[in-house]
Amino acid sequence: MSTLLEISGLRVRYRSGRSEAEAxxxxxxxxxxxxxxxxIGESGSGKSTLALAIAGLLPxxxxxxxxxxxxxxxxxxxxxxxxxxxxxxxxxxLDPVISVGRQVAEVAxxxxxxxxxxxxxxxAELFERVRLQGTLLxxxxxxxxxxxxxxxxxxxxxxxxxxxxxxxxPTSALxxxxxxxxxxxxxxxxxxxxxxxxxxxxxxALAVAIADRxxxxxxGAVVEAGESAEIVARPRAAYTQKLLAACLTLDxxxxxxxx
Amino acid sequence: MIRIRTLILRRLVGAIPVLAIVSVGGFFLLEAAPGxxxxxxxxxxxxxxxxxxxxxxxxxxxxxxxxxxxFYLWSLAHLDLGQSVTFSRPVLDVVLERLPNTLLLMGSxxxxxxxxxxxxxxxxxxxxxxxxxxxxxIGSLALYAVPGFWLGLVLTVIFxxxxxxxxxxxxxxxxxxxxxxxxxxxxxxxxxxxxxxxGFIYLALYLRVMRAGMAEAWRMDFxxxxxxxxxxxxxxxxxxxxxNALLPLVTMLGLQSAxxxxxxxxxxxxxxxxxxxxxxxxxxxxxxxxxLLGIILTSAVMVILINLVVDCLxxxxxxxxxxxxxxx
Amino acid sequence: xxxxSRLLRSPEAVAGFALLAGMAAMALLAxxxxxxxxxxIAGPPLTPPxxxxxxxxxxxxxxxxxxxxxxxxxxxxxxxGLAAAAAAIVxxxxxxxxxxxxxxxxDEALMRVTDAFQTVPAFLLALAFVSVAGPSLTTVVxxxxxxxxxxxxxxARAEILxxxxxxxxxxxxxxxxxPVEIALRxxxxxxxxxxxxxxxxxxxxxxxxxASLSFLGLGDPNRVTWGGMIAEGRTVLRSAPFLSIIPxxxxxxxxxxxxxxxxxxxxxxxxxxxxx
Numbered sequence: 004m005s006t007l008l009e010i011s012g013l014r015v016r017y018r019s020g021r022s023e024a025e026a027x028x029x030x031x032x033x034x035x036x037x038x039x040x041x042x043i044g045e046s047g048s049g050k051s052t053l054a055l056a057i058a059g060l061l062p063x064x065x066x067x068x069x070x071x072x073x074x075x076x077x078x079x080x081x082x083x084x085x086x087x088x089x090x091x092x093x094x095x096x097l098d099p100v101i102s103v104g105r106q107v108a109e110v111a112x113x114x115x116x117x118x119x120x121x122x123x124x125x126x127a128e129l130f131e132r133v134r135l136q137g138t139l140l141x142x143x144x145x146x147x148x149x150x151x152x153x154x155x156x157x158x159x160x161x162x163x164x165x166x167x168x169x170x171x172x173p174t175s176a177l178x179x180x181x182x183x184x185x186x187x188x189x190x191x192x193x194x195x196x197x198x199x200x201x202x203x204x205x206x207x208a209l210a211v212a213i214a215d216r217x218x219x220x221x222x223g224a225v226v227e228a229g230e231s232a233e234i235v236a237r238p239r240a241a242y243t244q245k246l247l248a249a250c251l252t253l254d255x256x257x258x259x260x261x262x
Numbered sequence: 263m264i265r266i267r268t269l270i271l272r273r274l275v276g277a278i279p280v281l282a283i284v285s286v287g288g289f290f291l292l293e294a295a296p297g298x299x300x301x302x303x304x305x306x307x308x309x310x311x312x313x314x315x316x317x318x319x320x321x322x323x324x325x326x327x328x329x330x331x332x333f334y335l336w337s338l339a340h341l342d343l344g345q346s347v348t349f350s351r352p353v354l355d356v357v358l359e360r361l362p363n364t365l366l367l368m369g370s371x372x373x374x375x376x377x378x379x380x381x382x383x384x385x386x387x388x389x390x391x392x393x394x395x396x397x398x399x400i401g402s403l404a405l406y407a408v409p410g411f412w413l414g415l416v417l418t419v420i421f422x423x424x425x426x427x428x429x430x431x432x433x434x435x436x437x438x439x440x441x442x443x444x445x446x447x448x449x450x451x452x453x454x455x456x457x458x459x460x461g462f463i464y465l466a467l468y469l470r471v472m473r474a475g476m477a478e479a480w481r482m483d484f485x486x487x488x489x490x491x492x493x494x495x496x497x498x499x500x501x502x503x504x505x506n507a508l509l510p511l512v513t514m515l516g517l518q519s520a521x522x523x524x525x526x527x528x529x530x531x532x533x534x535x536x537x538x539x540x541x542x543x544x545x546x547x548x549x550x551x552x553x554l555l556g557i558i559l560t561s562a563v564m565v566i567l568i569n570l571v572v573d574c575l576x577x578x579x580x581x582x583x584x585x586x587x588x589x590x
Numbered sequence: 591x592x593x594x595s596r597l598l599r600s601p602e603a604v605a606g607f608a609l610l611a612g613m614a615a616m617a618l619l620a621x622x623x624x625x626x627x628x629x630x631i632a633g634p635p636l637t638p639p640x641x642x643x644x645x646x647x648x649x650x651x652x653x654x655x656x657x658x659x660x661x662x663x664x665x666x667x668x669x670x671g672l673a674a675a676a677a678a679i680v681x682x683x684x685x686x687x688x689x690x691x692x693x694x695x696x697d698e699a700l701m702r703v704t705d706a707f708q709t710v711p712a713f714l715l716a717l718a719f720v721s722v723a724g725p726s727l728t729t730v731v732x733x734x735x736x737x738x739x740x741x742x743x744x745x746a747r748a749e750i751l752x753x754x755x756x757x758x759x760x761x762x763x764x765x766x767x768x769p770v771e772i773a774l775r776x777x778x779x780x781x782x783x784x785x786x787x788x789x790x791x792x793x794x795x796x797x798x799x800x801a802s803l804s805f806l807g808l809g810d811p812n813r814v815t816w817g818g819m820i821a822e823g824r825t826v827l828r829s830a831p832f833l834s835i836i837p838x839x840x841x842x843x844x845x846x847x848x849x850x851x852x853x854x855x856x857x858x859x860x861x862x863x864x865x866x
Contacts, residue, residue: 060490083492096487098502100580114492143581159491283706295722407846409798411805412838419831524713528802543806546721554718562709
């Protein structure tokens with residue numbers, strides 16, 4: 004498979020006033036076309052910073068070192084057209100005073116040069132693909148549930164047919180049942196369209212369910228990377244073992260509760 | 263739009279106690295002023311002591327204060343605002359005659375200040391913190407400190423006295439015999455200075471509110487999301503940032519209506535525009551309390567109606583305003 | 591101390607306080623530098639400015655010294671502005687506190703009265719009050735305060751409503767303090783900062799309304815006011831525009847000083863709070 008994205012020695016430092024904080028300390032990562040990779044770690048591990056850095060969405064005054072190259076693209080990556088981005092908070096990332104259908108259509112207008120009408124037709128098609136009723140096209144974000152809003156966010160992310168979908172904790176603001184639905188929706192869309200997927204999560208179970216490969220991040224550095232099945236069966240780093248253990252304990256306590 | 267209909271109904275019901283309080287307050291003002299309605303009436307047309315007593319009985323002015331208040335409110339409910347001393351005519355007739363000029367002046371000043379203020383605010387707020395932004399912020403603060411009547415005098419010195427481009431006062435050239443479009447242009451020329459004097463302070467205000475709203479909206483997540491979806495910065499500034507920053511501006515529009523009506527008193531007096539404001543000044547200098555009270559009541563009704571229109575506009579712009587939150 | 595040093599770092603705030611200090615100095619020094627009655631004739635009428643040392647800013651239609659008028663006018667403007675704003679803030683805070691604490695019907699009634707006052711244009715209200723009560727320094731102050739107390743009342747009430755349920759108030763209630771005592775001792779001091787943040791706008795508004803009233807001839811006739819001087823100069827606007835323009839500049843600088851200083855204080859204290 005051809006390499007779509009290649010990251011080497013990526014270091015990111017945030018500045019606030021005179022102090023600096025290092026969020027990523029030398030990351031190497033590659034992503035092939037149509038490959039599904041999950042980046043997992045606890046909060047503060049730098050995984051969201053990595054997702055934002057890939058999409059070029061970090062604040063202006065952030066210090067970046069190292070390389071983010073796109074050998075799979077003939078040109079510099081464009082947001083929306085080449086990279087689709089799904090945010091953690093589907094409520095705050097939708098404009099409150101514009102109908103959700105128009106917000107999805109806007110992506111096609113600005114990236115594909117569609118007319119208003121054609122873009123609206125595409126939005127209707129996309130709503131069907133993400134399993135949203137057509138009547139919701141004219142609804143406003145505050146009228147939708149969290150899960151519906153995230154479906155809108157996903158529809159907007161894939162509207163221009165990007166080569167890669169970057170999802171930053173797409174389910175952590177949702178409740179458990181809806182989480183599973185969104186995960187399977189993302190999995191299905193990625194398989195259908197052959198997009199590459201880079202999903203960021205703190206949930207190792209979610210990562211295993213959706214990704215071919217897992218990258219474990221701790222304090223801004225990669226501690227372990229490999230095939231999903233391999234990582235779950237034989238975790239080498241102590242940190243990965245800890246994450247797995249936490250996941251298993253949760254399941255066990257849940258089972259006990261059910262009994 | 264059930265949402266809007268409910269909103270209008272709610273606001274109209276809410277206006278009843280407010281107008282009642284204003285009316286009762288007005289009654290105390292009348293009582294506190296020297297002389298009563300009969301003195302006022304007689305001062306206009308003349309009359310002897312017997313006629314005065316008869317009128318006092320007929321108008322219920324010889325009765326207790328409570329009865330007088332009841333009588334006064336009863337007349338108000340029938341749209342009877344009493345008799346003007348200086349004009350010897352019903353207050354309502356005089357007020358309605360002058361109202362259109364004030365509405366024209368206020369409407370033009372609002373249109374000017376809102377459109378130019380929000381555009382300059384958009385301009386300043388599209389890149390917060392740069393030179394353009396700082397210049398417009400400080401400039402608008404300086405403009406905001408300039409009293410309208412003094413600005414009017416300075417503009418008169420420059421444009422009417424020195425350059426002779428614009429007329430000094432009045433609403434149109436007297437006895438010019440102009441008709442149609444020509445008359446409209448004549449009125450427009452007369453309105454330039456009053457509108458600028460009344461509107462500039464609000465222009466500065468709207469600029470500042472818009473700028474502040476834009477600076478806040480840029481930090482919202484949906485603006486970052488628009489960037490992630492490939493929306494160019496310029497388009498984002500107008501479609502997402504400015505669109506959201508406009509909402510507090512519309513609220514301002516309603517809040518400022520009372521202040522602008524107050525401001526029109528001085529501006530209309532300065533430029534001899536025969537409107538409600540100049541009428542108020544005339545009523546004060548002639549000690550015509552019933553007329554002044556009529557103007558106050560009319561202004562209160564206007565402020566309520568303007569706010570009603572603004573609230574509907576707001577509800578159209580912001581889908582989140584539901585009928586249930588409308589009363590807040 | 592930290593707030594003060596932050597305040598001095600902002601050029602706008604420094605300019606604002608410098609302007610206000612200048613105006614205050616003019617007001618305080620007026621009787622020393624210009625002991626004569628500023629309303630009395632001091633020289634030949636309509637002397638243009640910068641012609642003689644005796645009348646640097648010239649004289650008006652009746653031969654009164656413009657500079658003396660400016661100094662004495664500063665006294666009136668600042669006195670009326672500060673007194674009216676103080677009256678409005680004290681009255682508004684008390685009414686808002688009462689409404690917030692009483693709750694129920696009393697609160698509802700007080701809020702409708704507030705609505706009514708906000709519905710009538712403040713300037714018309716002041717005009718009506720002065721025309722009925724007669725123009726004097728106290729009636730002008732009262733007239734301006736009458737239209738300005740609603741803002742502080744609303745903010746004070748909102749603060750009270752949010753503070754009422756906090757721990758220290760509940761504690762005071764448990765200890766058995768009288769509700770009025772709780773309101774005045776525990777809650778009001780905590781509700782005041784946001785009300786005071788509004789004070790620069792109120793002072794500026796009061797100065798402007800005073801100027802407008804005296805421009806229309808409704809100021810205290812025994813005192814020099816900038817608004818009165820502007821109106822006086824208006825009659826000779828064609829031949830001597832400086833008579834209207836000079837006092838207007840003083841007015842603009844005062845209001846600008848109030849705004850700049852107010853904005854500086856609010857920003858400095860906001861910065862302190864966010865760093866704490």
